[in-house]
Amino acid sequence: MPGGQIHRAPRSPNAPGPDPDGERIRRDLVANRNLIDVRTNTSVWGVFDRKRVCVSDGDASTILTAKQIILAPGAQEYVPPFPGWTLPGVMTAGGAQALLKMTGVAPGRRIVLAGSGPLLLAVAAQMAKLGHQVVSVFQAASRRSWMMLPLRAWQAPQKTLEGMKYFGTLKRTGVKMRYGRMVVSAHGDQRLTGISHAPVDASWRPDLSRTETINADALCISYGLMPRTDLFQIFGCKMRFCEMRGGWHPERDDQLRTSRRDVFAVGDGAGVSGASAAILEGKLAGNAAAHALGACSDACLEGVSRRLGRALRRVHTFGAAINQISYPRAGLLDLVTDDTIVCRCEELMWKEVRTGIEQGGTDFRTLKSATRLGMGPCQAKFCWPSASRQIARLTERAMKEVGPISVRNPIRPISLGALAKKAAVSG
Amino acid sequence: MKKTSDVLVIGAGVYGTSVAYSFAKRGCSVTLIDASKPGKATAASAGGLWAIGESVGLGCGVIFHNADEVSSTEPEPVPRLFMHLLKASNKMFAELAPELLLQTGMDIEAEVGTGLLYLLYNGRQRRHAQSILDWLGRDQALAEEWDRQRVLAHDPHITDDVLGAVHFPGDNQVNPLFLNEALKRAAINLGARFAGDTHVTDLLMADGKITGVATTQGVFCSGLVINAAGAWAAKLANMIDQDIPLVPVRGQIIGTETLQDKLKSNISTVDCYILQKAHGEVLIGSTTEMVGFDTGVNYEMLTDLARGAIRAIPALERVNIKRTWSGLRPGTPDELPVLGQSPEIANFHYATGGFRTGIVSAPLCGELVVANALGEKPRMSINPFLPRRFNGLPKLKHVKTPRSAIQPDAAPPQSV
Numbered sequence: 001m002p003g004g005q006i007h008r009a010p011r012s013p014n015a016p017g018p019d020p021d022g023e024r025i026r027r028d029l030v031a032n033r034n035l036i037d038v039r040t041n042t043s044v045w046g047v048f049d050r051k052r053v054c055v056s057d058g059d060a061s062t063i064l065t066a067k068q069i070i071l072a073p074g075a076q077e078y079v080p081p082f083p084g085w086t087l088p089g090v091m092t093a094g095g096a097q098a099l100l101k102m103t104g105v106a107p108g109r110r111i112v113l114a115g116s117g118p119l120l121l122a123v124a125a126q127m128a129k130l131g132h133q134v135v136s137v138f139q140a141a142s143r144r145s146w147m148m149l150p151l152r153a154w155q156a157p158q159k160t161l162e163g164m165k166y167f168g169t170l171k172r173t174g175v176k177m178r179y180g181r182m183v184v185s186a187h188g189d190q191r192l193t194g195i196s197h198a199p200v201d202a203s204w205r206p207d208l209s210r211t212e213t214i215n216a217d218a219l220c221i222s223y224g225l226m227p228r229t230d231l232f233q234i235f236g237c238k239m240r241f242c243e244m245r246g247g248w249h250p251e252r253d254d255q256l257r258t259s260r261r262d263v264f265a266v267g268d269g270a271g272v273s274g275a276s277a278a279i280l281e282g283k284l285a286g287n288a289a290a291h292a293l294g295a296c297s298d299a300c301l302e303g304v305s306r307r308l309g310r311a312l313r314r315v316h317t318f319g320a321a322i323n324q325i326s327y328p329r330a331g332l333l334d335l336v337t338d339d340t341i342v343c344r345c346e347e348l349m350w351k352e353v354r355t356g357i358e359q360g361g362t363d364f365r366t367l368k369s370a371t372r373l374g375m376g377p378c379q380a381k382f383c384w385p386s387a388s389r390q391i392a393r394l395t396e397r398a399m400k401e402v403g404p405i406s407v408r409n410p411i412r413p414i415s416l417g418a419l420a421k422k423a424a425v426s427g
Numbered sequence: 428m429k430k431t432s433d434v435l436v437i438g439a440g441v442y443g444t445s446v447a448y449s450f451a452k453r454g455c456s457v458t459l460i461d462a463s464k465p466g467k468a469t470a471a472s473a474g475g476l477w478a479i480g481e482s483v484g485l486g487c488g489v490i491f492h493n494a495d496e497v498s499s500t501e502p503e504p505v506p507r508l509f510m511h512l513l514k515a516s517n518k519m520f521a522e523l524a525p526e527l528l529l530q531t532g533m534d535i536e537a538e539v540g541t542g543l544l545y546l547l548y549n550g551r552q553r554r555h556a557q558s559i560l561d562w563l564g565r566d567q568a569l570a571e572e573w574d575r576q577r578v579l580a581h582d583p584h585i586t587d588d589v590l591g592a593v594h595f596p597g598d599n600q601v602n603p604l605f606l607n608e609a610l611k612r613a614a615i616n617l618g619a620r621f622a623g624d625t626h627v628t629d630l631l632m633a634d635g636k637i638t639g640v641a642t643t644q645g646v647f648c649s650g651l652v653i654n655a656a657g658a659w660a661a662k663l664a665n666m667i668d669q670d671i672p673l674v675p676v677r678g679q680i681i682g683t684e685t686l687q688d689k690l691k692s693n694i695s696t697v698d699c700y701i702l703q704k705a706h707g708e709v710l711i712g713s714t715t716e717m718v719g720f721d722t723g724v725n726y727e728m729l730t731d732l733a734r735g736a737i738r739a740i741p742a743l744e745r746v747n748i749k750r751t752w753s754g755l756r757p758g759t760p761d762e763l764p765v766l767g768q769s770p771e772i773a774n775f776h777y778a779t780g781g782f783r784t785g786i787v788s789a790p791l792c793g794e795l796v797v798a799n800a801l802g803e804k805p806r807m808s809i810n811p812f813l814p815r816r817f818n819g820l821p822k823l824k825h826v827k828t829p830r831s832a833i834q835p836d837a838a839p840p841q842s843v
């Protein structure tokens with residue numbers, strides 16, 4: 001369904017209510033059907049020769065090509081492993097929010113949220129407002145750094161106001177905010193029954209001698225988002241690394257063009273900077289692509305770029321201020337213990353991966369061959385972000401030297417039968 | 428900072444690690460340098476140990492595509508020397524697997540009794556197969572013809588559209604990634620040094636001898652340098668103006684999701700091969716292409732592989748693909764490995780050219796290279812594999828030709 005994570009369409013009558021912006025976007029698309037070929041329930045499962053785009057709606061595939069391509073793949077949550085994180089009852093805050101938005105269902109009866117960043121606040125406030133019991137919210141960053149935010153974010157009063165509203169709701173509903181603390185482990189036999197939390201220093205190194213434990217049956221984690229890079233990588237776009245933008249993301253010019261003349265990158269997938277930025281970026285890239293095709297004059301593009309560019313810089317500044325507080329610090333890597341699972345698909349424990357690294361597996365291909373890290377269904381999308389940071393730490397190298405995963409077709413599941421069928425070619 | 432060792436091995440694929448381990452076992456100080464480039468063959472490999480199937484051209488179906496077209500009376504000139512090398516190396520896995528387990532705790536998943544089944548879809552394929560069986564002397568320890576009933580009773584996943592199959596009972600499989608890693612770790616345990624993520628940028632010479640290598644992590648010195656750089660071996664040799672006719676030969680593979688159901692055998696057909704690894708994934712390979720160092724995959728070729736797999740095992744139709752990839756085999760014009768001393772530079776040795784059977788041949792080839800370098804009596808003569816045989820031989824031009832460069836009965840192998 002068009003609309004993405006923000007304007008996701010509700011699927012159940014219990015959902016918190018319609019989203020007018022999302023409805024408007026979907027209406028506009030329908031109204032312009034003659035100009036826009038909208039394909040729902042369709043995914044790009046592969047890109048061949050860096051230009052043949054294979055899409056599938058579950059059955060046979062179609063191969064598309066285009067003169068200008070805009071990629072808006074969005075982001076996924078960064079989930080650093082810690083002891084107990086694979087227990088049922090532990091989930092991402094984004095996952096819990098999606099569930100809440102679509103069905104109105106809360107993940108548990110005693111909910112703890114933990115991590116860093118504004119999503120925790122938003123989700124906690126939404127839950128509390130609907131009457132669910134949120135026991136505590138743990139923010140790894142200090143209270144002081146949050147207090148400074150309005151100063152840094154004066155350019156985006158709207159956003160600051162929104163944040164204040166969340167804080168207000170949490171205060172009213174009695175949700176405990178704990179700053180400078182991290183959930184260091186989750187406990188339970190079959191499923192989650194409790195969590196331990198401890199104070200952390202400026203680089204988020206926990207002081208485990210001051211651990212406290214509380215009961216909980218749901219733990220929602222959020223340590224920020226990371227761009228989904230698979231499409232960019234498979235199109236051959238140059239990538240760069242910046243912790244503040246969520247890690248690996250494509251290089252772009254002022255018009256949001258990647259290292260390829262015909263490929264644009266917009267939204268959180270191009271470097272995390274939030275929903276308002278994504279909308280502006282979409283407009284700018286749309287105009288630039290139209291310009292490249294001769295459908296928008298130089299003057300027109302210039303005007304649009306100037307206007308949107310200014311607005312974009314403002315929201316990016318706000319995004320940067322938020323990211324500055326919440327981007328994942330090195331101490332997070334201290335949470336893993338030898339028997340913490342670090343690759344969920346292959347059920348690999350940290351000691352196995354650590355040995356692989358110590359025996360020279362300091363690049364993706366070598367470590368993967370040595371340990372099977374990332375060989376499961378997620379194809380390293382979830383384990384490599386933390387594994388590569390561990391490599392960087394152990395080998396004292398920069399993340400850009402360690403490198404991103406290598407992306408291969410298919411980037412979404414496709415059956416052998418669907419591949420074997422003759423594809424239609426269009427576009 | 429200068430790092431010095433008795434031996435420098437460049438490339439930590441299965442050949443380089445096998446060589447490093449053999450040196451380390453003999454107490455030499457070894458440094459193993461590797462850049463792990465995209466296209467590294469060992470990381471891409473299927474891990475079939477198809478000593479006989481590959482020797483007679485029925486292992487890697489796509490290459491011998493033309494089992495259909497080959498005249499049914501004349502068997503291809505099959506390289507006996509090649510077969511003896513593979514057979515002897517394949518035998519070594521029975522000891523190597525427990526040895527590596529002991530040394531490193533790693534199980535290389537060397538299967539016993541899986542065997543390889545070459546499926547016969549029509550009469551021509553059967554006639555062709557029969558001529559091969561005759562050539563093998565109807566030795567059931569090597570290969571045996573199975574009728575349709577036996578094939579279907581053995582593994583009901585196989586299409587009932589077969590006439591029968593040729594069964595190669597000794598052609599099993601291994602996990603090539605774990606084999607590679609275990610060899611490396613075993614060498615490290617015996618004192619070898621591993622420099623991962625390190626790119627050799629130049630070979631250093633003085634007085635007609637190699638003195639060491641320059642890398643992205645500094646200079647490494649040694650009195651003996653082994654070129655185990657796989658498909659990049661000729662590039663490495665070129666750094667000191669040596670020329671060997673070795674080229675990258677790309678192979679594409681499809682890997683599926685993990686399946687609970689187990690296939691009973693490795694399978695090959697005229698279209699592709701299919702093998703299920705210990706972790707449950709099914710690998711479907713492979714193409715044989717001369718496209719330089721391009722490590723991409725091609726839609727049409729993958730489609731052909733998928734069709735070939737479904738033709739053999741219809742239930743694969745609904746199985747999801749997890750990943751597709753390609754690797755670069757180090758290919759030589761006579762399809763034999765390149766082992767031992769370079770003709771011009773006495774302390775520069777080769778350990779490469781594994782081509783499409785580099786996994787199965789690695790244990791023996793590693794031993795041969797080391798024995799040659801240290802002046803020991805080898806298990807088998809290294810002469811046919813020495814790089815000097817290339818004097819005047821042109822590069823591999825295209826890969827579908829039968830293996831005619833080798834005389835069927837050249838150089839009788841010594842017993843192992």
Ligand SMILES: Cc1cc2nc3c(=O)[nH]c(=O)nc-3n(C[C@H](O)[C@H](O)[C@H](O)COP(=O)(O)OP(=O)(O)OC[C@H]3O[C@@H](n4cnc5c(N)ncnc54)[C@H](O)[C@@H]3O)c2cc1C
Pocket residue numbers: 437438439440441442443460461462463464465466467468469470471472473474475476477625626627628655656657658659660663677678679680712713753754755756757778779780781782783784785786787788
């Ligand atoms: C798709 C596919 C399937 C296969 N299936 C089978 C099979 O079933 N059974 C079988 O027996 N064989 C199989 N093979 C063949 C087998 O994989 C190869 O013959 C074998 O792996 C070659 O090993 P190698 O060590 O020579 O080369 P590689 O594994 O390629 O290793 C060479 C290493 O050298 C490094 N290197 C190169 N240049 C430099 C440099 N300048 N500095 C530092 N490092 C460098 C490379 O990065 C690489 O890591 C298959 C091959 C492919 C591609």
